Amino acid sequence: MTAAGWLQLLVLIALLGISTxxxxxxxxxxxxxxxxxxxxxxxxxxxRLVYRLCRVDPDSEQRWSVYxxxxxxxxxxxxxxxxxxxxxxxxxxxxxxxxxxLGSALSFNTAVSFVTNTxxxxxxxxxxxxxxxxxxxxxxxxFMSAAVGLAVAVALIRGLVRRRSATIGNFxxxxxxxxxxxxxxMSIVFxxxxxxxxxxxxxxxxxPVTTIExxxxxxxxxxxxxxxxxxxxxxxxxxxxxxxxxHPFENPNPFTNLLEVWALLAIPFALTFTFGVMAKDAKQGxxxxxxxFALWLIPAVAAMAFETGGNKKLTTLGADQHVTATQPGGNMxxxxxxxxxxxxxxxxxxxxxxxxxxxxxxxxxxxxxGGSVPLVNIMLGEVSPGGVxxxxxxxxxxxxxxxxxxxxxVGRTPEFLGKKIQAAEMKLVVLYILFVPVMVLSFxxxxxxxxxxxxxxxxADAHGLTEMTYAFTSAGNNNGSAFAGxxxxxxxxxxxxxxxxxxxxxxxxxxxxxxAGSLARKQPAxxxxxxxxxxxxxxxxxxxxVVVVVVGLTYFPVVALGPVVxxxxxxx
Amino acid sequence: MRRQLLSGxxxxxxxxxxxxxxxxxxxTGLSQAAFHDRANGSLLTRGGAVIGSARLxxxxxxxxxxxxxxxxxxxxxxxxxxxxxxxxxxxxxLLDEVAQRVATYRRANGLGPADPVPVDAxxxxxxxxxxxxxxxxxxxxxxxxxxxRDMPVDAVLRLxxxxxxxxxxxxxxxxxxxxxxxxxxxxxxx
Numbered sequence: 001m002t003a004a005g006w007l008q009l010l011v012l013i014a015l016l017g018i019s020t021x022x023x024x025x026x027x028x029x030x031x032x033x034x035x036x037x038x039x040x041x042x043x044x045x046x047x048r049l050v051y052r053l054c055r056v057d058p059d060s061e062q063r064w065s066v067y068x069x070x071x072x073x074x075x076x077x078x079x080x081x082x083x084x085x086x087x088x089x090x091x092x093x094x095x096x097x098x099x100x101x102l103g104s105a106l107s108f109n110t111a112v113s114f115v116t117n118t119x120x121x122x123x124x125x126x127x128x129x130x131x132x133x134x135x136x137x138x139x140x141x142x143f144m145s146a147a148v149g150l151a152v153a154v155a156l157i158r159g160l161v162r163r164r165s166a167t168i169g170n171f172x173x174x175x176x177x178x179x180x181x182x183x184x185x186m187s188i189v190f191x192x193x194x195x196x197x198x199x200x201x202x203x204x205x206x207x208p209v210t211t212i213e214x215x216x217x218x219x220x221x222x223x224x225x226x227x228x229x230x231x232x233x234x235x236x237x238x239x240x241x242x243x244x245x246x247h248p249f250e251n252p253n254p255f256t257n258l259l260e261v262w263a264l265l266a267i268p269f270a271l272t273f274t275f276g277v278m279a280k281d282a283k284q285g286x287x288x289x290x291x292x293f294a295l296w297l298i299p300a301v302a303a304m305a306f307e308t309g310g311n312k313k314l315t316t317l318g319a320d321q322h323v324t325a326t327q328p329g330g331n332m333x334x335x336x337x338x339x340x341x342x343x344x345x346x347x348x349x350x351x352x353x354x355x356x357x358x359x360x361x362x363x364x365x366x367x368x369x370g371g372s373v374p375l376v377n378i379m380l381g382e383v384s385p386g387g388v389x390x391x392x393x394x395x396x397x398x399x400x401x402x403x404x405x406x407x408x409x410v411g412r413t414p415e416f417l418g419k420k421i422q423a424a425e426m427k428l429v430v431l432y433i434l435f436v437p438v439m440v441l442s443f444x445x446x447x448x449x450x451x452x453x454x455x456x457x458x459x460a461d462a463h464g465l466t467e468m469t470y471a472f473t474s475a476g477n478n479n480g481s482a483f484a485g486x487x488x489x490x491x492x493x494x495x496x497x498x499x500x501x502x503x504x505x506x507x508x509x510x511x512x513x514x515x516a517g518s519l520a521r522k523q524p525a526x527x528x529x530x531x532x533x534x535x536x537x538x539x540x541x542x543x544x545x546v547v548v549v550v551v552g553l554t555y556f557p558v559v560a561l562g563p564v565v566x567x568x569x570x571x572x
Numbered sequence: 573m574r575r576q577l578l579s580g581x582x583x584x585x586x587x588x589x590x591x592x593x594x595x596x597x598x599x600t601g602l603s604q605a606a607f608h609d610r611a612n613g614s615l616l617t618r619g620g621a622v623i624g625s626a627r628l629x630x631x632x633x634x635x636x637x638x639x640x641x642x643x644x645x646x647x648x649x650x651x652x653x654x655x656x657x658x659x660x661x662x663x664x665x666l667l668d669e670v671a672q673r674v675a676t677y678r679r680a681n682g683l684g685p686a687d688p689v690p691v692d693a694x695x696x697x698x699x700x701x702x703x704x705x706x707x708x709x710x711x712x713x714x715x716x717x718x719x720x721r722d723m724p725v726d727a728v729l730r731l732x733x734x735x736x737x738x739x740x741x742x743x744x745x746x747x748x749x750x751x752x753x754x755x756x757x758x759x760x761x762x
Contacts, residue, residue: 007743056584073576077584125650136592143591172579184595191599198627201603201611206652208621212755218652219613219625226599227593243654246698248627254745311661318674320688327706333666333695334656337704340746361698362656432644456687462659485658570662
């Protein structure tokens with residue numbers, strides 16, 4: 001990797017170093033139950049209005065089961081509303097290009113995709129969506145699905161830190177505050193920065209122009225910067241246009257590119273600080289942060305290096321892939337000139353380490369090993385540092401598994417933050433960890449023997465297997481990026497990917513909330529000589545290893561048959 | 573459950589108004605006021621007519637113009653079909669296409685059969701609308717463009733230099749040359 005490549009990584013780490021403690025402490029106050037900045041002037045009046053409108057008492061608290069039912073009810077209403085909006089967009093305003101309503105299978109897939117924070121896209125925004133569907137449908141779910149993730153994360157933290165409590169918070173209050181105090185203010189600032197750099201924000205219809213050579217080009221319009229901002233900050237990833245963050249309107253220059261990568265990572269990393277503050281144990285927050293950081297950094301450096309190294313097969317054809325003062329070199333198929341291979345590799349690892357799925361380059365055209373980075377990152381279960389909220393609750397579940405494994409190894413009672421981890425919690429942890437791999441591998445396995453599914457492949461052989469596996473891995477883990485050669489807009493993929501997204505979201509949230517409820521009821525035991533410390537480098541190492549080993553054992557065969565076979569047999 | 577569904581609907585409607593209407597409309601208003609040209613797509617005009625966007629690449633085939641990268645968007649630079657080729661790194665189709673592009677580029681620019689070709693000149697971009705090419709690519713093309721226009725090569729190279737965007741903050745991304753703006757400047761210098 002080049003010096004400039006390392007330097008842009010350092011700039012990013014410096015930005016994260018500033019934002020993580022500031023934002024983390026701020027969120028701890030937002031969800032901490034006492035007063036928070038801006039209460040009287042801005043936020044409380046707006047929030048009270050919202051609570052009155054949906055007839056919610058903000059001072060009441062919910063048991064985990066009620067919290068979960070509220071969450072599921074809200075999500076169900078969201079899917080139905082978005083489905084209807086997509087079907088009916090042809091009859092609604094803000095549709096200057098006269099886009100027609102979507103078909104039922106695609107509407108189902110898209111509605112589920114945005115409500116589950118996945119943002120898998122079987123459509124091209126510029127030729128499918130009206131401005132209204134984008135901003136009042138898709139972008140609203142960008143906010144709300146991220147807010148749901150945040151709510152579950154803080155509910156689980158409360159479960160861990162409360163003593164003998166029957167309740168874990170109020171779902172309606174948590175998602176409302178997530179939007180008004182975290183996501184919306186950050187999005188407003190980020191939108192204006194993006195527009196100042198050249199991202200578009202208008203309500204124009206597509207504008208046909210005559211080019212210099214006399215051809216025609218149709219320049220699309222739309223309120224896309226405001227959507228781009230929340231797309232990254234909410235780790236959603238659904239592009240306004242098909243090319244997503246590779247599109248010059250969405251990501252105009254290397255500076256916005258770096259900010260977009262920061263925006264993906266900002267809230268997930270900051271939540272570790274929120275956890276530390278709420279647990280009154282800053283070291284505990286740091287421990288989770290270090291594990292997440294290591295799991296993000298190593299793949300990021302790998303992807304940057306593999307892509308800068310280039311594609312040997314193009315060298316033999318005469319393409320010069322050397323890095324020089326006048327060209328970026330590297331594997332440039334599917335990459336933008338202004339980003340080059342280093343910034344593309346960094347983006348790819350960060351968008352898949354978080355559950356974002358936005359792309360600034362074609363993952364399908366990465367080198368076999370470079371392309372295995374996003375795949376393996378998603379397989380890790382989106383905890384490096386994961387999606388907004390989902391990253392932290394995923395990692396805390398892995399932490400429970402880690403204390404259990406450590407307890408078995410050294411013969412100590414498994415405890416986390418003083419709470420005994422018992423059979424009831426471990427059963428839920430195992431369910432949480434098994435649901436997604438079982439489903440991903442089953443669907444991918446069925447698809448590789450189905451003729452209709454195979455017809456969607458854009459590439460053959462081992463690369464095709466990777467393409468198929470990637471789709472279900474991405475949907476099941478709510479990432480949403482793709483090896484986009486796969487033609488996903490078919491009945492089979494719209495339906496199965498939609499189901500994978502639902503299972504991967506809600507069948508994980510329910511056990512996570514159940515664990516929160518079960519732990520909240522417990523009285524923490526004071527630490528003794530027999531307590532395994534969970535706040536130090538040893539535990540950070542153990543936690544990261546458990547994530548890698550659990551995932552490695554589950555997915556190793558398919559990674560070996562996909563990217564590894566392609567690399568070895570293809571002689572890259 | 574019925575109460576939860578009603579609360580959910582109420583919250584969704586409130587949030588649709590707040591984040592789905594008020595937010596994008598306010599952002600559009602502010603952007604239009606503060607960054608009018610950029611918010612409208614950085615459109616470029618010549619002789620009063622809009623001829624494209626500074627952000628979006630457009631197709632050039634004539635030898636007297638600098639040529640952009642290959643594009644997988646529609647038939648090339650179709651802004652209603654942005655996207656990449658998504659061909660795998662060992663795909664036969666990709667390798668055939670690159671071989672052909674290498675041959676065409678060498679022929680067009682008077683390179684020998686063993687001369688290396690800048691990789692960005694023979695690979696399709698991620699968006700299919702990449703507005704830029706590498707400096708190395710622009711310098712090779714400058715010789716051809718100068719000959720076609722009966723201009724001294726130095727003059728064309730000077731234009732390339734003045735249209736080279738350096739890395740953001742000195743380290744981010746890569747050095748690039750905006751093809752459309754360079755070609756407009758070329759036409760203007762006649």
